[in-house]
Amino acid sequence: MKHYSVMLKEVIDNLNIKEDGVYVDATLGYAGHSQEILKRMKRGFLFAFDADELAMEHSAKALSEISSNFKIFHANFREMPKYITKKVDGIIFDLGFSSPQIDEANRGFSFMKDGPLDMRMNLEQKLTASDVVNNYSLNELVKIFFEYGEEKNSRLIAKKIVNVRQQKNITSTLELVKIIESAVGAKYFNLHHPERKIFQAIRIEVNQELESLKEVLPQAIDLLNKGGRICVITFHSLEDRIVKQIFKKYSEVDEIFKGMPQIPQDYQPKIKLINKKPLLPTSQELQENSRSKSAKLRIIERV
Ligand SMILES: C[S@@+](CC[C@H](N)C(=O)[O-])C[C@H]1O[C@@H](n2cnc3c(N)ncnc32)[C@H](O)[C@@H]1O
Numbered sequence: 001m002k003h004y005s006v007m008l009k010e011v012i013d014n015l016n017i018k019e020d021g022v023y024v025d026a027t028l029g030y031a032g033h034s035q036e037i038l039k040r041m042k043r044g045f046l047f048a049f050d051a052d053e054l055a056m057e058h059s060a061k062a063l064s065e066i067s068s069n070f071k072i073f074h075a076n077f078r079e080m081p082k083y084i085t086k087k088v089d090g091i092i093f094d095l096g097f098s099s100p101q102i103d104e105a106n107r108g109f110s111f112m113k114d115g116p117l118d119m120r121m122n123l124e125q126k127l128t129a130s131d132v133v134n135n136y137s138l139n140e141l142v143k144i145f146f147e148y149g150e151e152k153n154s155r156l157i158a159k160k161i162v163n164v165r166q167q168k169n170i171t172s173t174l175e176l177v178k179i180i181e182s183a184v185g186a187k188y189f190n191l192h193h194p195e196r197k198i199f200q201a202i203r204i205e206v207n208q209e210l211e212s213l214k215e216v217l218p219q220a221i222d223l224l225n226k227g228g229r230i231c232v233i234t235f236h237s238l239e240d241r242i243v244k245q246i247f248k249k250y251s252e253v254d255e256i257f258k259g260m261p262q263i264p265q266d267y268q269p270k271i272k273l274i275n276k277k278p279l280l281p282t283s284q285e286l287q288e289n290s291r292s293k294s295a296k297l298r299i300i301e302r303v
Pocket of ligand 1: 004005006026027028029030031032033034049050051052055075076077078094095096097098121212
């Protein structure tokens with residue numbers, strides 16, 4: 001099967017790759033972006049992160065066919081400053097999950113295939129989707145379904161889950177889908193697909209996705225050399241809002257210095273926005289790869 005990397009050309013063009021530069025792929029996956037970066041370097045170096053060990057083996061092999069100038073860390077990208085201690089020329093984040101992760105029913109990410117309620121990106125982690133669904137309080141479930149799923153029937157769905165689990169633990173993905181359907185009724189279910197939103201919410205909670213993103217972006221900005229760039233591809237509005245807000249904050253003069261003729265060096269904006277509005281996939285890419293449908297690419301440069 002052909003492996004598609006979302007907005008590959010746009011990312012590679014915008015990273016301005018230098019032959020002797022140092023780059024970071026924060027979300028290695030199946031190494032589509034990393035391979036293109038490595039191909040464009042001679043004496044440079046690539047650092048890559050993935051929380052999922054299963055992707056790393058495949059990617060290490062693919063990358064070593066191009067060059068040996070890379071190192072892969074099995075770690076969450078929020079730990080980047082622990083591993084990357086010198087400045088770099090570019091960082092790519094292609095957020096969320098890879099198609100192989102979604103396609104593998106055993107990982108529990110898919111609401112279309114039956115599998116265990118797992119959803120862990122990092123299999124060494126303790127918290128699973130089953131813990132969330134079976135142990136979180138009613139109010140905790142309502143909160144994450146509203147916040148991370150933006151599902152208006154969150155309370156109804158959470159109540160149904162709590163009712164069902166009083167009889168027996170909820171163990172499989174399709175069992176959860178059925179519970180969601182019975183909570184909202186077939187008509188609403190078929191029209192609005194709340195299972196997508198609830199699965200998204202649980203996945204974000206299990207993997208602490210939004211916290212990791214909020215934590216890493218300011219650190220990534222600080223890791224950039226002058227002229228270095230960050231490209232971030234997001235797949236839903238919660239992620240995109242975080243990226244937009246953090247990039248806006250660091251690209252503007254601090255409120256207290258606005259309108260002043262002289263701004264001290266330490267208070268100058270750290271970055272400039274390369275695109276005010278996010279770049280979207282071309283219509284050709286949308287045709288070839290449906291996964292790119294909701295993708296948005298934001299790019300900044302360190303000044
Ligand atoms: C969309 S895929 C990346 C695909 C890759 N760019 C390619 O072209 O093949 C996202 C990958 O990032 C990993 N990932 C997501 N969030 C992460 C995090 N906070 N830390 C480390 N890896 C993460 C996932 O395990 C997944 O393999």
